[in-house]
Amino acid sequence: MCRKLVLLFTIIVALFCLSFQIASGKKNIQFIIKPMFNTEALVLNTTKYNTDTNDTVSITTLKFYISNLVVEYEDGTRFKDKQSVRLIDVERLETLSFQLKQTPDLKMKRIYFQIGIDSLTNVSGNLDGDLDPALGMYWAWNSGYINMKLEGKSSSCKSVKKEFQFHIGGYLPQQNALQEMSLVMPENAETIHLKVDLNKWLSNVALKENNSLMIPGKKAIEMAKCYKNMFTIE
Numbered sequence: 223m224c225r226k227l228v229l230l231f232t233i234i235v236a237l238f239c240l241s242f243q244i245a246s247g248k249k250n251i252q253f254i255i256k257p258m259f260n261t262e263a264l265v266l267n268t269t270k271y272n273t274d275t276n277d278t279v280s281i282t283t284l285k286f287y288i289s290n291l292v293v294e295y296e297d298g299t300r301f302k303d304k305q306s307v308r309l310i311d312v313e314r315l316e317t318l319s320f321q322l323k324q325t326p327d328l329k330m331k332r333i334y335f336q337i338g339i340d341s342l343t344n345v346s347g348n349l350d351g352d353l354d355p356a357l358g359m360y361w362a363w364n365s366g367y368i369n370m371k372l373e374g375k376s377s378s379c380k381s382v383k384k385e386f387q388f389h390i391g392g393y394l395p396q397q398n399a400l401q402e403m404s405l406v407m408p409e410n411a412e413t414i415h416l417k418v419d420l421n422k423w424l425s426n427v428a429l430k431e432n433n434s435l436m437i438p439g440k441k442a443i444e445m446a447k448c449y450k451n452m453f454t455i456e
Contacts, residue, residue, distance in 0.1 A: 251293065251322040251330075252413045256456060257284060257312050260421045266312060274425035279386075281420065283373035284312040285359060287352070289343070291335040293414075295328040307343065309352035309359060330407040333414060337401040337450065338369025341393040365438055366393045369400065370449060372423075379433040386429055390445050392438025399438065399446040405455045415456040423449040 257264035259271040259281075270280050288310060291303035303322055311317045339353075344366040349355055359368045368391040375384050392399045407414070426448050435441055 247327045248324045249327045251325050253291075253320050253322060254413060254415050255310055255318040256415055256417045257318070258417055258419045258421075260419065264312060264418075264420060271421070273421055275428075277376050277378045277424065277429050279374050279376040279424060279429070281312075281372070281374040283371060284418075284420070285357075285368075286310050286370040287336075287338050287359070287367065289336045289339060291322075291333065293322065293325065293330055294332045294334065295326060296331045297328060299326065299328070301325045307339065307352050309357060311357075330411060330414075332404060332406050333455070335403050337403060337446070337453070338391065338399060339367040339393065340400055341398065343367075344393040361389075361391065364394075365391065367391055369446065372420075372449075376429050376433075378429040380430060381433050386433040387436060388427075388434070388445060389436045390442050390449070392442050394438070396440075397438040397442070399442045401446050401450045403450070403453055405453065407455060411455075417454045417456040418452050419454070420452060422452045426451075 264281060267280065267282055270278050272278055287307060289307045293301045301322065308320065309317060359371065361368060368389045370390040372388045374386055376386060377384055379386050390399055435445055
């Protein structure tokens with residue numbers, strides 16, 4: 223009898239919350255990150271892929287920051303993600319999806335976000351949550367956070383272990399690798415599917431000549447502009 227009362231109470235509370243959300247014109251938006259290599263889902267370590275430039279690669283690490291996410295609606299209003307910084311780590315599946323809660327129940331037009339960490343956050347002294355240096359995305363106070371980390375192997379690399387490492391960041395003037403993104407939402411979309419196609423990045427990198435980039439600077443900015451093209455709304 224007690225269990226039935228608890229179940230009944232749980233159902234009543236759930237229905238109340240749902241009715242409140244509908245009545246208040248609010249909804250939750252599901253945001254899904256889809257790491258890909260061309261048309262294939264990205265699998266770390268064990269799978270080999272061919273780039274458009276005929277390099278064979280396997281990926282061991284892919285991490286990047288999405289920050290300051292904003293949804294724009296057809297009526298011109300905007301909703302900003304309450305969590306300003308999110309670390310996406312392909313090895314941690316729980317980071318590949320999240321919800322934007324209590325958003326307006328309106329038709330989405332476009333999303334805006336940044337790939338990386340802006341200069342203000344870099345100097346804020348906030349080292350908690352997804353900004354925790356223990357997560358392996360922080361260099362030092364004077365160079366800041368790594369916006370994008372990609373590591374893997376390729377027979378094209380001239381390094382001893384055939385490895386490549388690209389740790390891209392930088393927030394100081396003349397070194398700012400932060401990338402601004404603006405993507406149009408498909409017609410009548412209810413869920414945001416963000417496709418991240420590594421082939422679009424690595425097909426523009428000559429791994430025979432360039433297999434390592436680990437410091438801020440002009441080359442890092444050029445690399446950031448190159449990987450910006452990976453991101454599309456599916």
